[in-house]
Amino acid sequence: MGPDRRERTSSFLEPLELEDLDSVSAEGSAAAAEDDGAAAEDADPNVFDRITAVPSEVPAALIAATKAQDSDPISGLHERTEPGLGGPNPGAPPLEFVAAPSAPPSDLPPVLAAKAETRPPRRRTTKPFRSPSRPSLERAARRTPAPQKMELELVDVTADAPPSPTSGATPRDALEVDLPTRGLGGLVPSIPMPPEHPALVDMKDRYATGDFSGALVIAEGILGEDPEHEDALRCRDRCTETLSQMYLARLGSLRQIIRVAVSQDQIRWLSLDHRAGFLLSLIDGTSSIDELLDVSSMPRLEALRILYGLLDQRVIELSD
């Protein structure tokens, strides 16, 4: 034990008083509580927009644009007016549309149609590369089906009718869209648009024909208007998962290390957009794909799409 000192208080010291101490304490606490409340109300940390892959068009415009794009007479996918033929069912579009070796232009999602093709790095361009096109991968996947993953696309939509939403859980990796087979009247009543709205039919058709990107764009457009729309939510999730798997199959193991394959001087002459530029800036030569996906904070599908595009353009390379 250390030194034990006893001191006598000086005469000026105020004596203790119970009541006064209490009142001081109570006042202090009340003031502090008030301040806290005000501070909590003032705090608004969210000053930035969220990064998203969803095109900025309003759903109506988007849907219209989608329809305008789909003028391809071969597919005729969006010409249908007959109700009750939505989704993969016995009356659905024939399989040859899915398996066609060269996908028609209508396969492209409207917002990315102009930028669908991927090119090797080239010198100065006025228009940037808008991240790798989704449909290009889907088409490429059809041309050279990879083991396991590609069977997702080559499913025969006429072979098995998908289970109805009430028929129980569908396996996560099943391709079939979990939408009603007959008509749209049985769809969730919360949809603000008419049940037989062409956008819904279009979404399901695109999904059924393996145009997951197109279906995703339409699903997100619908969700922009009705965030609770069950079919659109389901379709969005399935498309996102399927497309992610496709990109993953192309990229390979997520533990591969990513390196930039072009010199720093050449980078600025590439045709990239700022998202691809951002991802490129995160590549330090030691991080894996998995780490990069975490660090980017981008929606996973968008990050995978960009990475695939960069790999396709030979801007990056992967190694074990």
Place this chain on the structure above:
Amino acid sequence: MERVIGIDLGTTNSCVAILEGDAPVVITNRGGYKTTPSVVAVTEAGKRLVGHIAKRQSITNAENTVYAAKRLIGRKWNSPQVKNAIMTSSYSIVEGPHTDVRIRLRDKTYSVPEISSMVLQEMKVIAEDYLGETVKKAVITVPAYFNDNQRQATKDAGTIAGLDVIRIINEPTAAALAYGFGKDFDRTVAVYDLGGGTFDISVLEIGAHGVFKVISTTGDTFLGGEDFDARIIDWLVNGFQKEHGIDLRQDRMALQRLRDAAEKAKCELSGMRETEINLPFIISTGRNEALHLQRVLDRPTLESLTGDLIERTVDICKQALADARLGIDEIEDVVLVGGMTRMPAVQQAVSGFFRREPNKSVHPDEVVAIGAGIQGAALVREKQDMILLDVTPHALGIMTFGSHFEELIPQNTTVPTARTKTFTTSRDDQTAVKILVLQGESAKADENELLGEFILTGLRKAKKGHVEIEVTFEINSDGIVSVQAKDTETGQAQSIQVTASSGLTQDEIKNMVTNAQDYMVERRTDERFEGVKQEAETLMAEIERLFPEIERAVGSADFGRDALSKAKGAVERTRAAIQSKSTSAVEQQVEQLARTLRMFKGVVTRG
């Protein structure tokens, strides 16, 4: 002898060191860095990120990334520091069940010690990976101004991380320990610590035989390297806006890149006269044109941008000397701590103020962790060749009439200790007094930290000033404070034992320990699975590459077809095992695949 690691748990970066033989070693993390950002994040997928990886996404995932948790640890919800943090932090700070502070990430709420424990756990893993053995004991450093609650919260964080925190020591003391390691001298030193987020200046006396005493400590908890980065970012953003009319602050991805580039440029300018900041495709315009940012920053520009920040540290140094009642000439050496002290302008300012060249014998990023490592080794060593005395970090006393603070145990008093003072009643016939036990240096009671309170009743009725109450403060060697109030005439007494609290109950800590252990088990399992999966994938790729050659080599022979079929089956089973995430199943398949590959290679070689 059991290993003890020393951890510098910093506001922005943490560092871990250990004494190997007689040499202190700073342990590098997996990325090869000696410091790890004290940043924790949760991704959209619910994955926990700690360190560099968390820092690299701190702007693009700002709401779910916690930085500078140290500013909040052990603080009460209604403290001014917490209010300030609520206003300035990008993550959500909410009130805890015990008027403590909690942080919301995604859909879960975490206590601050829990967040700090994630950083400590990372440091523990780094040390274990290096040593190849489990580490249990640790010494953790805290700022000298931390009160008992903050120290206890730091200790709790260590416990949650699975560490037995055998000592909490002051950062300047640790720095002085590393500085004086192996030397035997009496010296008064100033420790100038300009880190990533905070600035501290402490004056210490280093006595012969390793006695270290903090004489004064002061600082600014919102002044550090990040402020220097912010000035560079402003310079870049303003220049870009002038040129293109676009505010880069509005785009998170651009801002993240700017921050990384600013920090890099700042570091480079400590060794170079100028550096180029090159950020291609920083933003896309409305016309879909990608714009690049390219500027050259030179040292004079950086110094003009940050001169006032450096000046602020000098003003605080003046205050520290005034608090220590020492003149500049009495400071015999200046120890530099923190990465920012590498900046030439900072070194010039320090040498200008203290009128001597600062000591550069210790690494500014590592010195605190090294000191903690040295202390850790000393604590478990049988031969005690160094005494590091525990002192009270703040004065202890009670509140008296008029909301005044009456000090009983002064700051920096060596523990164990006991002090007694006598007080009187303030009113006639007063029969009770309330004793509020406080900690701090302010003369106003409400500006100090309330540690506990109790009421002494049954006082004899008498005129005011006639009843004498003896108040005794006692701190034992474990830092537990006991306060007793006694009516000297009647002997009526009442006491309280004050144990510092982090704001967490023992049950909560227990749960958090279990959760942290579960997380570690899961993490190690995932790492093992990923390792074996990668091995399997490499083997499968190699086998599949050889399939055509094998088919050609074996032709139509039955045994060949059978071997091929078996190989394909093994590949399929491996894929299924990977899909089911079964480590043991994949391990089994790896053996089979390895055999298959050996056989294939043999066939190809013979063919």
